Amino acid sequence: MTRAHSACKIKVQILCDDEIAMGPGKADLLEAFAREGSISAAGRALGMSYRRTWLLVDTMNRCWHSPLVETVQGGRKGGGARLTDLGTAILAQYRQLQADLDQASGGAALHALTATLRERPAPAQSPRSPAKH
């Protein structure tokens, strides 16, 4: 996940061996599936190609005990894709983990850090590289 908390951005990835089983982009994609109902439409909503969308779904589906997204044959709209019950549960748990971490990041350590942070960086000086030290 990626969340702004004042000047603090927290990204959480759930790893399955060396694959990303859940992360900011995949969680957004699950939400798009819940809304859009097909791989094409969910990908389009996030500005991704069909192939990239499909590969993200394939990775997610292979990382959990059962698929998070399932394709549906036939019907009035000629088939689609939707979240499984597990997909719905994983999305909710991931968002909860984000919320827990956003709350935890609001404590003393972040307050101390941001007390000496500028609002914007000072301008870069020339030359862009000093003598070696």
Add this chain to the structure above:
Amino acid sequence: MTRAHSACKIKVQILCDDEIAMGPGKADLLEAFAREGSISAAGRALGMSYRRTWLLVDTMNRCWHSPLVETVQGGRKGGGARLTDLGTAILAQYRQLQADLDQASGGAALHALTATLRERPAPAQSPRSPAKH
């Protein structure tokens, strides 16, 4: 920061406008400065070029009210670079924030998430792309 907590990786960035004032790579670099005492040696310890190391230092130094790393002229070893008091403090506060978040991530939400996570992904099926849905 990047930390493994069972299958959960948490990365925290402190942003100053659109620059990264502190993150996993920059914190590791501050630690290398404290150990190595020069830009060249700190960069080398992390496998980075002198120029890249210098640019990371320059960004950090411009994002806070005063520099985190200062260069030192002369001396027996012909100059070097070391953490300022602010650099030492920011590094400690960032590591504390990491520790707070690692602890927060160990709760119920992560436990629920990982309960249905495979140890490793199921093998990819061919074809690598399905019919459109």
